[in-house]
Amino acid sequence: MAEPVSLDARTARLLPWLVAVAFFMQALDGTILNTALPAMARDLAEDPLRMQSVIIAYMLTVALLIPASGWIADRFGTRRVFFGAVLLFSLGSLFCSLSSTLPQLVGARVVQGLGGALMMPVGRLVVLRAYPRSELVRIMSFITLPGLLGPLIGPTLGGWLVEYVSWHWIFLINIPVGLFGGLAAWRFMPDLRGSGPVRLDLVGFLLFGTAMVLITIALEGLGELHLPHVRVMLLLLGGLACLAAYWLHAVQMESPLFAPSLFRTRTFAAGILGNLFSRLGSGALPFLTPLLLQVALDYSPAKAGMTMIPLAISAMLAKPLAKPLLDRLGYRRLLLGNTVLLGGMIASLALIDTDTPYPLLLLHLGALGAVNSMQFTAMNTVTLLDLDDQQASSGNSLLSVVMQLAMSLGVAVAAALLGGFGKPDAESVLEAFQATYLCVGVLTLLAAAIFFQLPPDSGRAVHHVGRDIDE
Known part of the structure; x- marks a missing residue:
């Protein structure tokens, strides 16, 4: 350095x-x-x-x-x-x-x-x-x-x-x-x-960027844009084609935007893919929950904002617990259990209705914030855990991109589900939110299958990464 x-x-x-x-x-x-x-x-x-x-x-x-x-x-x-x-x-x-x-x-x-x-x-x-x-x-x-x-x-x-x-x-x-x-x-x-x-891999940048835009617009097309399904499929296939073209381009480049060789590191591959899918739920939460509170439960904006406080407080309080738990359990066991717990807690928000006691709602959101915080710390650290100094910069950039992309996809997926489950009558609004939470929770839970691919001893030999990313 x-x-x-x-x-x-x-x-x-x-x-x-x-x-x-x-x-x-x-x-x-x-x-x-x-x-x-x-x-x-x-x-x-x-x-x-x-x-x-x-x-x-x-x-x-x-x-x-x-x-x-x-x-x-x-x-x-x-x-x-x-x-x-x-x-x-x-x-x-x-x-x-x-x-x-x-x-x-x-x-x-x-x-x-x-x-x-x-x-x-x-x-x-x-x-x-x-x-x-x-x-x-x-x-x-x-x-x-x-x-x-x-x-x-x-x-x-x-x-x-x-x-x-x-x-x-x-x-x-x-x-x-x-x-x-x-x-x-x-x-x-x-x-x-x-x-x-330093040369910018312009072709790779354009291919990768076009892929992200097309895939995101395709998902938005199912929600807000109300695009015909044929057009959504064309956009989605176009995005996947650009992604494949980027991969083929990067393989033959000396200094690509993101080197495919990064994925030869097992912890990095599992961390990146796990980030992408488990963050769909985490990205949907800040979008869905204030809407649920105001549109479906008729909270005032001020009360809805106050209700979100336990999510943030518990996230901060959970940070110091991450390292001791990782040292004791290792990355594979912690991420497996925590991902299942995170998906289950998001899905259980489907049980919230107008009769839910307010203290119970606050307790639920507080526990969810702590589990979500633990997920971020563990999966972001394991992603960079085994990269050498030459790979760290590129790997860190790709992780940052995936984090942002997954959050935007989470919002797009949640909005598409909300629009799909919604009906013209106002009484079905709460049911649409409940069905959306259930689906998003199940999608998040499935990311546990990705973390199952981590080596059993991941993180046992390394207890600290110089540039940990928590958010």
Whole structure:
């Protein structure tokens, strides 16, 4: 690894705060929006059950750009790229607040996503290059803590703003933070570049990106877009064809976007595929649950936001338990049991109705948050566990892409199921939610078959990975 760059004392002290603010902005934005969807739908004259494109547009844009983030930073310098990312995110937030139609809002979310896709990876890259390895655990723990606070504050703040001000303010609050962050980035962000010329695998980037877009639109076509089944099938087959073309292209490239040789590492292959399928449920939860509470159970936005708090608190409390449990059980046993438990708990949300006691609902969501948090930590760590230094960068980028893609697919699948189970009469809305939770839970549970392919002794010899990703 290259020697860390020399920072003056003030920059070394303030840089972690700068990156942490960017992490917080993105984490807050990702959770504050869900509680506001029904109010936004009413204002835009849309069906609240058809608002998933607002979430998917952002997630998909982030997933598309993450593979190129390292090349962009090396090519244009970390200071300019990070400053531009914060500016784009803030500008997208302004456009979101000014949107008067759903297509305008989706377009504004794409602009936001262009900034969000670069903020986190470039922020992590700067920290990795600017601090010695001995400091990385401390610095990375500091800058990722706001990412855990975002889900804690977001739903409650979003519900409060919607109920007492308007949904526009969930985007407007990003602007002063973004302006401050942009000025601080220009002043304190080191301008780091790659040590030599790095070529972007443009063909691979286009093939991989096209595959993700086509597959996601195909799934959306079953839900919000109401596309004919023939068109959905054509989009899906086109996406799979692009994915196959990328694989054939990558096999013969010296430096592909993501090397197929990564999948020769068994823990990486199982971790990536397990991430993709088990995150369908985790990605659907933040979209489905606020809608269930407001549309089917008639909660106010503020109460719905407060109800989501146990998910975030228990997720934070469960983090310290991950390492002792992994040391005791190993990755295979923990992921097998935890995936079955996660799928079962998501499916059991189908039992919630208007007669469910409120304390029992809070307890259920709290337990679900803890299990979900354990799942993230275990499966993300096992993915990178056995990669060497040369593979780690590419493997980490692919993991980041899969995480974003799986969450957007989770929303698309949940919305498609919700639309398929829904009927014109309002009484069937709760039944549609219950059937959707049941299906999503079963899909999540099936990912246990992937983790069953892990070697029985996975993680026994290695108890720490330098760059653990928890979210």
